[in-house]
Amino acid sequence: MKELPTIQANVCCGLATGVIDETDAARIAPMFKALGDPVRLRLAALIASQTEMCVCELTPQFELSGSTISHHLRILREAGLIDGERRGTWVYYWIKPDALHALSALLQPTPATA
Numbered sequence: 867m868k869e870l871p872t873i874q875a876n877v878c879c880g881l882a883t884g885v886i887d888e889t890d891a892a893r894i895a896p897m898f899k900a901l902g903d904p905v906r907l908r909l910a911a912l913i914a915s916q917t918e919m920c921v922c923e924l925t926p927q928f929e930l931s932g933s934t935i936s937h938h939l940r941i942l943r944e945a946g947l948i949d950g951e952r953r954g955t956w957v958y959y960w961i962k963p964d965a966l967h968a969l970s971a972l973l974q975p976t977p978a979t980a
Contacts, residue, residue: 897965909938921935
């Protein structure tokens with residue numbers, strides 16, 4: 867039986883070109899789960915659109931309480947999609963490019979064969 871290639875964190879290949887080993891699946895699945903919520907998807911997109919964003923810039927974009935926004939940001943951070951740093955009373959967030967690259971590589975379609 868032919869053994870299927872596995873997806874490594876640094877290798878660019880998609881779902882259609884190989885299987886995902888348990889380690890990569892356990893690392894990547896929480897990212898997809900976190901992005902499965904519309905608020906978190908919007909937050910991640912807003913953060914990714916800038917080099918970094920202050921929570922004070924994010925909160926007014928939603929009709930949600932500050933604590934709810936903080937909860938969603940914590941989930942994105944725990945999933946490994948964003949990181950942040952407290953500066954005085956505010957927290958600044960930025961997207962983690964390696965996380966986006968891992969998701970992107972996984973979703974790349976198989977090249978068309980002629």
